[in-house]
Amino acid sequence: MSKGRVTVVDIARAAGVSKSTVSLVLQASPLVNEATRARVNAAIRDLGYVYNRGAANLRQSASSRIIGIVVNDLTNSFFAELAVGMDMVLQSAGYVQFLSNSAESLDRQRQVIASMREHGISGLILSPARGTEAADLKPLTASGVPVVAVVRNVVGAKVSTLFSDNHAGAKDAVRHLISLGHRRIAFLGGIANTTVFAERTQGWRDALAEAGLEAPEELAIASTAARAGGVAAVERALSLPVPPTAALCFNDAAAFGVCDGLRAKGKEPGHDFAVVGFDDVIEAETAVPALTTVSVDPQGMGRRAAQMLLKQINAGRVEPEAVVSSVRLVVRESCGAPRADGQRRISA
Known part of the structure; x- marks a missing residue:
């Protein structure tokens, strides 16, 4: 089998059929008998193949120019600002973004990532839903799609990471x-x-x-x-x-x-x-x-995540890196810090 991305040729070889038969199955053609269809679908499942709709429609293009972004809670303005920071970098680099909210649902996250893979994303930036495991990202990493995990870690996943301290x-x-x-x-x-x-x-x-x-x-x-x-x-x-x-x-x-x-x-x-x-x-x-x-x-963090992803895409290879961004305390009124006259607002 070829290394890297699983191809139609790999599926055909595993199922013992021709490449054209695999293509017909992928297109849900009625010309394929059920026994052959079942054999091809079994090979697709075993090898983890995902039908790339973007590649099917844009075969003359060297890259889809699409970046997937999945965050766990878009109702939190932190993630909206994070996405804005990503957009600043990715749009200027000529990429289109597919943004989705998992709402902390692993099922939803798996569905949107699978859909993004079908459209041939060049890379993925993910703020993982709770409970995300390395196995959830393996189909991407195994096929050579670069991934940057932000905010939360995914233990054991071979992806780049960006967290605050x-x-x-x-x-x-x-x-x-x-x-x-x-x-x-x-x-x-x-x-x-x-x-x-x-x-x-x-x-x-x-x-x-x-x-x-x-x-x-x-x-x-x-x-x-x-x-x-x-x-x-x-x-x-x-x-x-x-x-x-x-x-x-x-x-x-x-x-x-x-x-x-x-x-x-x-x-x-x-x-x-x-x-x-x-x-x-x-x-x-x-x-x-x-x-x-x-x-x-958050916007700066989004920009950094996008830059990390583009670095891997432009290099043409996945080389995961881990970055911990520095933070700073911004003192304002809610903590009851001393006023300009030196008096504290709260008697602790």
């Missing part, structure tokens, strides 16, 4: 809250069974340990990584026998929800309770109060 960002944020006098600091929001949650909560724990403070599990409250999740998480935190006075939130979306939940309980974020987010989406600066957050620069 989640541990360092969380640690810096908690150190800042400790410098403001807080001693009981919660971590609110996020799905517990993800690498991002694990890295950010570890940064939270390490910063507290560094200051000689405890990080009790009751203060690490998981929920959805969305506004509603932030509301639910802060409600639980405030109901504790000894509630926290500050929180690092899994992301900005959860942080906005924490601010909503605080107001529902008659507390003002930045005055009665310190709130820090993670991402620095566009709305963070214009929120009321303006959100203190760990800046990941």
Whole structure:
């Protein structure tokens, strides 16, 4: 069998039929008898062949000029900004993007990736749905399609990766809250069974340990990584026998929800309770109060991911690389940091 992409010739050889017969099966022609059709389809399944509609229609083109982009939650503005950053690079390079939202569904993710493969994508940028495994990406990597995984890792997958420094960002944020006098600091929001949650909560724990403070599990409250999740998480935190006075939130979306939940309980974020987010989406600066957050620069991250993918496409070979992008704490009003007159807004 030929190495790299599985071809019609490979299918024909495995099924013991002619190349033209395989083509007829792929086109659902009634001219092929059922026994032969079943044999060809069995070979297609065994070899992992995907009918490339783009190649079938554009055989004179050396490249489809199509890039697939699949993200796990387009309702979160972080991913919208990430996609904008990718578009800036890919469009200028002459590529068309197919963008899809998996909504954390593995089935949906598999379907859209299969569809993108049929259209002959030149590469894929993926923010994986929860539970994605290396086997889910093997059909792409085995056929030589370059893949860049962003935000989340896929253990064992031979793909390029681009993540923010989640541990360092969380640690810096908690150190800042400790410098403001807080001693009981919660971590609110996020799905517990993800690498991002694990890295950010570890940064939270390490910063507290560094200051000689405890990080009790009751203060690490998981929920959805969305506004509603932030509301639910802060409600639980405030109901504790000894509630926290500050929180690092899994992301900005959860942080906005924490601010909503605080107001529902008659507390003002930045005055009665310190709130820090993670991402620095566009709305963070214009929120009321303006959100203190760990800046990941989502648009910049999107640009970097696109550049990594184009590098592999232009090289004509897949050479996975791992990049961890730096982050920085942006201090605004929601944490109750000292005002211009030197007075703190929150009495921790």
